[in-house]
Amino acid sequence: MAPLPLSQRVWLQAMLAHGVVSQAHAKALQKRACEITRDDYQAGSLPTLLEEVGKHLSSVGLEIRQARDEFTGAHLIMIVNAKGDELAQVATTHSATEIAVTKKILERIFTNNDAYSLSSTEALKIGRQCKPPLGNAETEMLLSALVKEGWLRYNRDTGRYLLTSRSMMELNVYLKNAYPEHYFSCIMCEDPITNGVACSNAECRVRVHKHCQTSYERQIGISTREGQASTCRGCQHTWSPSPVGEASVQR
Ligand SMILES: [Zn+2]
Ligand SMILES: [Zn+2]
Secondary structure (H helix, E strand, O other): OOOOOHHHHHHHHHHHHHOOEEHHHHHHHHHHHHHHOOOOOOOOOHHHHHHHHHHHHHOOOEEEEEEEOOOOOOEEEEEEEOOOOOHHHOOOOOOHHHHHHHHHHHHHHHHOOOOOEEEHHHHHHHHHHOOOOOOHHHHHHHHHHHHHOOOEEEEOOOOEEEEOHHHHHHHHHHHHHHOHHHOOEOOOOOOEOOOEEEEOOOOOOOEEEHHHHHHHHHHOOOOOOOOOOOEOOOOOOEOOEEEEOHHHOOO
16 A cells, blocks of 8 residues: 555644544644645545545554534544454553443443433442442542543533543444443434434334434424324334433433
């Protein structure tokens, strides 16, 4: 394989330094990399760049993953470990006890019914219950480190911890293998879903992101048959969505 042109290498370095990057930012970085290296910049050539760089990354076990933020709908791009089937990549700078607590916290967030979130009280309890235990102050420090590192998001309004787009992109394979019964894909975009709506029929696995809900409902004919009930594509029952994620928690 021919080596990547300098402008693409400069772009790749910038991407790795930034972690999760919005599509618009990735484009801006591409333009900047071309300017710095005096390479021609062509508007609209990001998909080609992603494909070219992606080919090179696969030989070292990395890949470019694209997803939409489940809360803002923003288009995101990130370079991740293609295998990504273990938690070792999380919290590598922490102690063994902290890694064990981190694992339990991530597990609890992902398997906490349909809440896909955890209150800080519950998180501290996990620390205390670990063997050896982690005190409240230490768990609090660990939690804020995980937020800073981009693995967790803390919602100040609800006092709950959630997974970030970064953790969903990096841990996708791990979560799918470890907790298949809690791993749902959006019926529209097929990306994993931890925030959105679900079909109220408990036996149906249809779930849709907030940013995919309108197109799903258009597809099953809600907007064209104003005021009339539509049927879910998965189970043919009346479509009456219930919340998935933090919104499903009774407060
Ligand atoms: Zn979706
Ligand atoms: Zn259904």
